[in-house]
Amino acid sequence: MTARAEPPGGGAGDEGEGAGRDADSSAWAPLRLPTYRTLWCAQLGSNVGTWMQTVGAQWMLVHQPNAPTLTSLVQAASLLPVLFLSLPAGVLADVLDRRRLLIALSVAMAAVSTALAVLTAAGLTTPTVLIALVFLMGCGSALSGPGWQAIQPELVPRAQIPAAAALGSLNVNLARAVGPALAGVLVAATGTDVVFGINAASFLGVVAALAVWHRATAPAGGAPERMRSALSAGTRYVRNAPGVRRVLLRAALFVLPASALWGLLPVVSSQRLHQGAGGYGLLLGALGVGAIAGAVTVKRVRAALDRNVLLALSSAAFAAGSAVAALVTQPAVVALVLVMTGAGWLYALSTLNTTLQLALPSWVRARGLAVYLMVFMGGQGVGSLVWGLVANATSTRAALLAATALLLLTAASLAVWPMHARTGTFDRDVVAPWPEPMLAFDRTADDAADGPVLVEVTYEVPVERLPEFRAAMAALAVSRRRTGASHWSLYRDAEQPTTWVEAFQVPSWQEHLRQHESRLTAYDAELAARAGALSTTGPRVRHLIAPVGRAGGAGPHQAGRGGRHEGGPP
Structure with missing residues (x-):
């Protein structure tokens, strides 16, 4: 034990020993x-x-x-x-x-x-x-x-x-x-x-x-x-x-x-x-x-x-x-x-x-x-x-x-760098709102041989919703990086101006699975839903996977084999 700094003595989950009983918030x-x-x-x-x-x-x-x-x-x-x-x-x-x-x-x-x-x-x-x-x-x-x-x-x-x-x-x-x-x-x-x-x-x-x-x-x-x-x-x-x-x-x-x-x-x-x-x-x-x-x-x-x-x-x-x-x-x-x-x-x-x-x-x-x-x-x-x-x-x-x-x-x-008013108020319970993405070919679970994954999410956004969409995507970008993305970008289709493509790269397929299974909080899911609701069609998602044994480039444009599905989450 250390006697130098007080430990953050409590936790942020509901899985504790007393979770099943009425919450008692008294000091003792x-x-x-x-x-x-x-x-x-x-x-x-x-x-x-x-x-x-x-x-x-x-x-x-x-x-x-x-x-x-x-x-x-x-x-x-x-x-x-x-x-x-x-x-x-x-x-x-x-x-x-x-x-x-x-x-x-x-x-x-x-x-x-x-x-x-x-x-x-x-x-x-x-x-x-x-x-x-x-x-x-x-x-x-x-x-x-x-x-x-x-x-x-x-x-x-x-x-x-x-x-x-x-x-x-x-x-x-x-x-x-x-x-x-x-x-x-x-x-x-x-x-x-x-x-x-x-x-x-x-x-x-x-x-x-x-x-x-x-x-x-x-x-x-x-x-x-x-x-x-x-x-x-x-x-x-x-x-x-x-x-x-x-x-x-x-x-x-x-x-x-x-x-x-x-x-x-x-x-x-x-x-x-x-x-x-x-x-x-x-x-x-x-x-x-x-x-x-x-x-x-x-x-x-x-x-x-x-x-x-x-x-x-x-x-x-x-x-x-x-x-x-x-x-x-x-x-x-x-x-x-x-x-x-x-x-x-x-x-x-x-x-x-x-x-x-x-x-x-x-x-x-x-x-x-x-x-x-x-x-x-x-x-x-x-x-x-x-x-x-x-x-x-x-x-x-x-x-x-x-x-x-x-x-x-x-x-x-503190007048210049105060504690943010909303810190600690967001729902940080881990949720799993997204089904596991399907693969059309076998994939090893070994991280050492698992190359980067590029996820593309396509949105159809009317012109009148663009300011709200841009703001929603700025918040979503931070969420993607927080939960595993090493790169994130947002593109607009030059031929279809209402089409926007969100592209983010995750270091490995296992890392992306962890985004689906164990890293998304209720707040992160809310940010994704907010952006998706501004699209006139369900977001279309495509996963591009680098071939096993070929790490490829480190940038967000690295492409490989993948699949597409519509209306679902990344």
């Missing part, structure tokens, strides 16, 4: 579902252990030369693996058994944590060894993060998504309130090796919870996606989902300056406030207490405020915490302001997480969440490293004040 409803409750408790234990390890690792380095850089490196080492592992991890979570994948990764992280505890007890943990092992732990977290988030839709119904997202944030922040304070006491009384050992044991609880869980839903039918095509499909979806892209932008703009406080708080506690490990744990606990208060109140606050206003207030609250950490030397005052800062952190992450979960369809959920984790956690890792270097070159105070200014600019930027 997901905890009434036994499987969700068991996994939530296991995650809480693991998050407490992770926060304890973070405090122990940072405190081992806080008195070293170049302490701002070294303590920031601890956070960076745990988060930077997300940048290069999260997206492949999302692909793995979408094509493999997620439960088995998570069990294997939890066992691996328990082994690394045990090695860290043993080496520390033997006095062999140098700063280099510590950062290297924290990096390995970060790799495990990066690989497990998308899979952990993707199983959530199997646990709760759609109506409980906001409550599950808030509970996911509450989980991490409850651990943030308890773990650092407990770690501070144990580090002072026993040593960091005990803290590392507790973290190793916490992963075993996750393994046990996953081992007793019997998934209620079967994996989707059809041939499994290959890694390369699945990776391409996931990145293609994100590129062509404006609402998802805006969530990613807001996450990056918030977390990059906010990471300064997380990375430099150990140095602030030790060098400016003259606190020991226990005092640092209490400062982190103040952030956790504020986040818990935010989780309890977020439903009412979200109902009263527009999400853009809420994000702006969250950035301002974190700016206040950064400024106080830079300027104030009274620990009690700093802790009091950090409670408000923790609430702002919770409000920001809950808003981003809930919006993202509602925006992603089930077929690409893990990959979409992986990109989010790359941006948020990777951004926090890069930011922590950069702010540590800035503080080392200038001063901790100067770095925190610079981060404060950037957070205020982040709040102001």
Whole structure:
């Protein structure tokens, strides 16, 4: 588990454990579902252990030369693996058994944590060894993060998504309130090796919870996606989902300056406030207490405020915490302001997480969440490293004040780049409105030998409907690319001006079948129906397939054998 970014705790499907009963949208409803409750408790234990390890690792380095850089490196080492592992991890979570994948990764992280505890007890943990092992732990977290988030839709119904997202944030922040304070006491009384050992044991609880869980839903039918095509499909979806892209932008703009406080708080506690490990744990606990208060109140606050206003207030609250950490030397005052800062952190992450979960369809959920984790956690890792270097070159105070200014600019930027009002409101349930296209010849199912497919859809559009048709096709083009098309074009017949031809290319026949079977949401189907309704005749569809073993050109005009049918969907 990771203690750096709250997971998008809920899902966007109706296949969850509680889907068959009346939807209960109360804040605690997901905890009434036994499987969700068991996994939530296991995650809480693991998050407490992770926060304890973070405090122990940072405190081992806080008195070293170049302490701002070294303590920031601890956070960076745990988060930077997300940048290069999260997206492949999302692909793995979408094509493999997620439960088995998570069990294997939890066992691996328990082994690394045990090695860290043993080496520390033997006095062999140098700063280099510590950062290297924290990096390995970060790799495990990066690989497990998308899979952990993707199983959530199997646990709760759609109506409980906001409550599950808030509970996911509450989980991490409850651990943030308890773990650092407990770690501070144990580090002072026993040593960091005990803290590392507790973290190793916490992963075993996750393994046990996953081992007793019997998934209620079967994996989707059809041939499994290959890694390369699945990776391409996931990145293609994100590129062509404006609402998802805006969530990613807001996450990056918030977390990059906010990471300064997380990375430099150990140095602030030790060098400016003259606190020991226990005092640092209490400062982190103040952030956790504020986040818990935010989780309890977020439903009412979200109902009263527009999400853009809420994000702006969250950035301002974190700016206040950064400024106080830079300027104030009274620990009690700093802790009091950090409670408000923790609430702002919770409000920001809950808003981003809930919006993202509602925006992603089930077929690409893990990959979409992986990109989010790359941006948020990777951004926090890069930011922590950069702010540590800035503080080392200038001063901790100067770095925190610079981060404060950037957070205020982040709040102001919402006037230019707000969250889209309709993001998360479209129907993202996967539907199968189109029958499987028929082939007049045998076709191998092997993607390696499966060449590109060109789909042509012909429409007859009266002149008076052209403006409406052009607008409908612009929206449909984004949908085609989102669900699998690598190229899309719209042509007008030079001899028959009322005839329009939509042409889009899909990388393989299997990819096109997935468009029919598992990638179209109700919203995508609505866009296609809207365009088709403007044609005076039913859309005429033709599939052109490159011969097996001949990939042909990459452009949308590559032709091959195919067939035509009238009045049907692509």
